[in-house]
Amino acid sequence: MTATTVNAGVLTSGDITQLGYVSLANFLKNKPIDQISQQRPLLKALMAKKKPWGGGVGGSGGRMIVEQIRDSYGATKFKWFGDSGTNLSDTVSYANKDTIRQVYYPWNSAHDGFQFSEDFLIGNGILISDSGSTRNSSDASLVQLTNIFNEAMETLRLGFEEKLDLSLHCDGFNAIGETPTSDATINGLDFIVPLHGAAGVCGSLDRATAGGAGNYYWRNQYDNGLGLNVAGTPVPYAHASLLKAMENMWRQCQKNGGSPNLILAGTDFIAGYELAAKASGGLSRYAVQPGSMSSPWHLDPSVEIKDGGTFTGLFFQGVPIFWDPTFDDAQGVDSGKSLNSATYNTNWAKRCYFLNTNHLALRPIEGNDMVARKPPREHTRYEYYWGLTWRGALTANRLNCHGVITASGA
Numbered sequence: 001m002t003a004t005t006v007n008a009g010v011l012t013s014g015d016i017t018q019l020g021y022v023s024l025a026n027f028l029k030n031k032p033i034d035q036i037s038q039q040r041p042l043l044k045a046l047m048a049k050k051k052p053w054g055g056g057v058g059g060s061g062g063r064m065i066v067e068q069i070r071d072s073y074g075a076t077k078f079k080w081f082g083d084s085g086t087n088l089s090d091t092v093s094y095a096n097k098d099t100i101r102q103v104y105y106p107w108n109s110a111h112d113g114f115q116f117s118e119d120f121l122i123g124n125g126i127l128i129s130d131s132g133s134t135r136n137s138s139d140a141s142l143v144q145l146t147n148i149f150n151e152a153m154e155t156l157r158l159g160f161e162e163k164l165d166l167s168l169h170c171d172g173f174n175a176i177g178e179t180p181t182s183d184a185t186i187n188g189l190d191f192i193v194p195l196h197g198a199a200g201v202c203g204s205l206d207r208a209t210a211g212g213a214g215n216y217y218w219r220n221q222y223d224n225g226l227g228l229n230v231a232g233t234p235v236p237y238a239h240a241s242l243l244k245a246m247e248n249m250w251r252q253c254q255k256n257g258g259s260p261n262l263i264l265a266g267t268d269f270i271a272g273y274e275l276a277a278k279a280s281g282g283l284s285r286y287a288v289q290p291g292s293m294s295s296p297w298h299l300d301p302s303v304e305i306k307d308g309g310t311f312t313g314l315f316f317q318g319v320p321i322f323w324d325p326t327f328d329d330a331q332g333v334d335s336g337k338s339l340n341s342a343t344y345n346t347n348w349a350k351r352c353y354f355l356n357t358n359h360l361a362l363r364p365i366e367g368n369d370m371v372a373r374k375p376p377r378e379h380t381r382y383e384y385y386w387g388l389t390w391r392g393a394l395t396a397n398r399l400n401c402h403g404v405i406t407a408s409g410a
């Protein structure tokens with residue numbers, strides 16, 4: 001039986017475009033991008049706490065997302081006053097408070113899409129006409145069109161998810177996907193929490209100078225095997241020295257309030273941590289023991305492992321350690337160069353990030369978070385187009401609560 005016989009009805013070009021757009025819009029609504037597969041723990045965590053940005057404001061023609069930060073407690077007039085024995089009170093004074101600063105992050109635009117030619121659609125049994133006829137389309141044509149769209153939409157979503165996740169790991173200096181225009185790539189984790197926390201400009205503030213001596217507040221914690229926040233060519237820790245270094249960094253991340261609540265690590269780091277935990281003689285402190293009621297947080301280990309996706313079965317300071325498979329993909333993009341630096345170059349497999357997601361946010365532009373698009377047909381091609389776009393940035397309103405540490409795995 002031929003396609004013409006099966007498909008008694010004909011779809012107009014307008015039907016094709018609108019059906020595709022409505023199908024894609026409904027697909028994204030009912031199966032949204034934030035239902036992330038467990039193999040993308042960073043994207044999953046960021047999507048769970050994303051904060052839309054209203055647009056406008058900021059420099060560069062409004063292409064900036066603004067975060068408010070407190071850089072100090074300001075001038076103080078603190079004083080003990082009064083004397084209960086003499087019923088006298090000293091004079092007191094009042095300070096002008098100017099403690100709020102604004103930092104600016106450029107937002108970026110991402111696109112992906114698919115196209116069908118008329119020949120492709122006809123070859124799949126979907127008849128098309130530009131006549132504008134009101135003649136009803138056959139059920140067979142609609143069913144076949146739906147099947148084609150379902151596959152295209154599923155792969156569009158998965159592909160977009162893959163590239164967005166990878167982009168949110170890298171520093172923005174290297175192309176991901178199609179070659180973009182200059183400065184078009186989003187700045188990700190390796191830009192906000194680099195292997196050298198005192199280098200470069202982040203959010204319009206210079207990490208090297210912001211705050212001044214004694215209050216360098218705009219720096220993340222880092223340890224490349226040389227000691228906490230010590231600059232130099234990385235020499236990732238062997239397992240014998242790893243736990244102490246991690247404890248030092250943890251305390252510094254806690255110092256200004258809050259604790260890291262997301263730990264992501266690469267394959268080599270996890271291997272080194274396992275060796276360190278075993279060598280400490282206290283493996284039960286660092287790993288879930290199935291059936292043990294003394295496991296961290298008193299959780300049922302089987303539930304935690306089941307729901308944790310890439311949860312390694314390991315903890316640090318009561319926080320689960322997740323293996324992040326995207327670290328291997330990021331290594332393929334930037335060869336381990338943090339902030340595109342040849343000096344601060346450590347394989348992603350050897351890294352571990354302490355992150356506080358209360359101070360690290362995915363900020364999609366309001367109304368531009370995974371939007372279905374239907375671009376017009378080109379007059380030079382008999383093709384139909386559908387797209388997906390996203391605009392936003394990854395921002396931080398504190399840096400000193402995040403850290404990155406490296407281990408060799410040996």
